[in-house]
Amino acid sequence: GKPVCECNMCYGGSDCSQLLPDCMVDADSGNPTFLEPFWVKNAASSAIMIAGWHRLSYEFNDGSLISEELKTHIRKVHESVGNAITDGKYIVFGAGATHLLNAAVHALSTSNNGSSSPTKVVASIPYYPVYKEQTEIFNSEDYKFNGDTSMWKNDNSNSTFIELVTSPNNPDGQTKKAVLQGQFVKTIQDLAYYWPHYTPIPAPADEDLMIFTLSKVTGHAGSRFGWAIIKDEAVYKRMLNYVDLTTFGVSKDTQLRVLKLLKVVLSGNGRAMYEFGYNTMKNRWNRLSKALSQSERFSIQKLKPQYCSFSQQIRTPSPAFAWLKCERSILKDRSCYEVLKEVNITGRAGRLFGAGKRYVRLSLVSNEDHFDLLLRQINKVVSMEIDDK
Ligand code: PMP
Numbered sequence: 610g611k612p613v614c615e616c617n618m619c620y621g622g623s624d625c626s627q628l629l630p631d632c633m634v635d636a637d638s639g640n641p642t643f644l645e646p647f648w649v650k651n652a653a654s655s656a657i658m659i660a661g662w663h664r665l666s667y668e669f670n671d672g673s674l675i676s677e678e679l680k681t682h683i684r685k686v687h688e689s690v691g692n693a694i695t696d697g698k699y700i701v702f703g704a705g706a707t708h709l710l711n712a713a714v715h716a717l718s719t720s721n722n723g724s725s726s727p728t729k730v731v732a733s734i735p736y737y738p739v740y741k742e743q744t745e746i747f748n749s750e751d752y753k754f755n756g757d758t759s760m761w762k763n764d765n766s767n768s769t770f771i772e773l774v775t776s777p778n779n780p781d782g783q784t785k786k787a788v789l790q791g792q793f794v795k796t797i798q799d800l801a802y803y804w805p806h807y808t809p810i811p812a813p814a815d816e817d818l819m820i821f822t823l824s825k826v827t828g829h830a831g832s833r834f835g836w837a838i839i840k841d842e843a844v845y846k847r848m849l850n851y852v853d854l855t856t857f858g859v860s861k862d863t864q865l866r867v868l869k870l871l872k873v874v875l876s877g878n879g880r881a882m883y884e885f886g887y888n889t890m891k892n893r894w895n896r897l898s899k900a901l902s903q904s905e906r907f908s909i910q911k912l913k914p915q916y917c918s919f920s921q922q923i924r925t926p927s928p929a930f931a932w933l934k935c936e937r938s939i940l941k942d943r944s945c946y947e948v949l950k951e952v953n954i955t956g957r958a959g960r961l962f963g964a965g966k967r968y969v970r971l972s973l974v975s976n977e978d979h980f981d982l983l984l985r986q987i988n989k990v991v992s993m994e995i996d997d998k
Contacts (some may be wrong), residue, residue: 633953634982636971644828647885655873664861674858682871689879694815698838699845702859706822706835716847717771717795718752729755732773735962740773758788775799777808780970781910782928801825806886809917809924832863890927904991906939931971945969952990
């Protein structure tokens, strides 16, 4: 009969159970569904139910837009992982890190030294494309995107800068530190991936402005929840004002859901989700590295092992993305993105990250079936290369 629903591109047959020999594998999206099995296992304890008459008002009972209980739980999560110091700092919620990135750029740019030229927003190549795209769409008179940090290292014009630092970095998983220094430089630390799933945690981050997101820690990207941890009260107030005026706070339904999820994360010895996340990502990285170790055409980033205080062992990073490089010999006027597309893998082009055409980003965070399809395709490509020799 007629199929009831459309099959994933790699499956066919009346019930979509048949694996097709050739299909386009989507390794573009950073959708973090790899954590699904953990939440299936904790289905009952992580569930919420909200009656129709419940939670109609804008504010919580204490008149605020931010759940104090959720804030307390976020502080506990950071303390238990040891990835950020929250003591004496302020916390603001946003609709994902996406919302807070602009709140932070706004907050830091309006506090510039009174100069008339716009604050320069910069990031180190390869950088998360949203930094540029978002800064450009808002087209503010207060700030402009000014490209790669390295171009401004020796700048002595006393311009004001906002440097976006992503550590570990999206796309390449490297640990990053701010490049620019001086009294006119402010930094935003995007620590979306600073969790044991992806990287060793050597010490808690203690920066002026740090941004985290639920998307990459529990995997609930669709709940749209992020938080910023802020040292300076004036910056905190400007970010709060931005959130109030753009969305009037984060959905109370979302805040309730996040609280429930974080209670599960903190339950027991508080390590189960991270162990699951780390083991899953480590296994994928090992399998991918092994598959590509035999290739002379494609390579992935090298990542240094480091001591992880959370696990009390030396760990190699297990990144969310592979930053794949094509050797010149196979490019022949094409980009690495196009080369992969020809072998049925859709990645994200290096160009979008400010990098050259030799690079492409492959997402490793979707569910296991999806990763298996990617690996199957990679293995096929490498065996074709070996046959060519
Ligand atoms: N920063 C980085 C470095 C990211 O990779 C992402 C998600 N891809 C975000 C921010 C945005 O996350 P959110 O889902 O919280 O908006």
